[in-house]
Amino acid sequence: AQSVTQLDSHVSVSEGTPVLLRCNYSSSYSPSLFWYVQHPNKGLQLLLKYTSAATLVKGINGFEAEFKKSETSFHLTKPSAHMSDAAEYFCVVSDDGSARQLTFGSGTQLTVLP
């Protein structure tokens, strides 16, 4: 069985400061992990994905995430927040890569303060 926990429902940062969105997962297999961003009333956009290659994954818009098996974590980071980063972020896990076996986190709302 797989599950994913996004540890913060809301995160606020000031523009220009680092962003950290936390995600912990549980999986019976070697999981595939993903981060998505959703702007208000928009669809989901894939930020980055981990599929058992390099543990440090770089995505779009300056985001990156590190897969840490020992900590069962896949935290999303960005060195410097921009106002346009304000959105909701979802961590997603797939045990076997199957399109049917996906579990979405409950989301983290990121607010960027001027």
Added chain:
Amino acid sequence: SQTIHQWPATLVQPVGSPLSLECTVEGTSNPNLYWYRQAAGRGLQLLFYSVGIGQISSEVPQNLSASRPQDRQFILSSKKLLLSDSGFYLCAWSVGGMWTGYTFGSGTRLTVV
């Protein structure tokens, strides 16, 4: 390039009324198609997926149904809406059953009143 269209963007419907949401994909053939629902404050829940015309799998029992009349068309329906059907509905497509990162539609915000 592949694109996915979903409409309408927003919809307000009374309890007991029917529902039809449409999703079409361009630029690809024989995609896997998916309907997700996002309830307020919650993550996404897979409702239906389809691997081909007329082939629908339901992931959760509910008041909704799905149909795939054409290769690149996926429709979400209900005969009688409930208040609990309110939410944000997203269509998505992928190639094959292995997920390397869905492409999602822009979503439909459904409010049942």
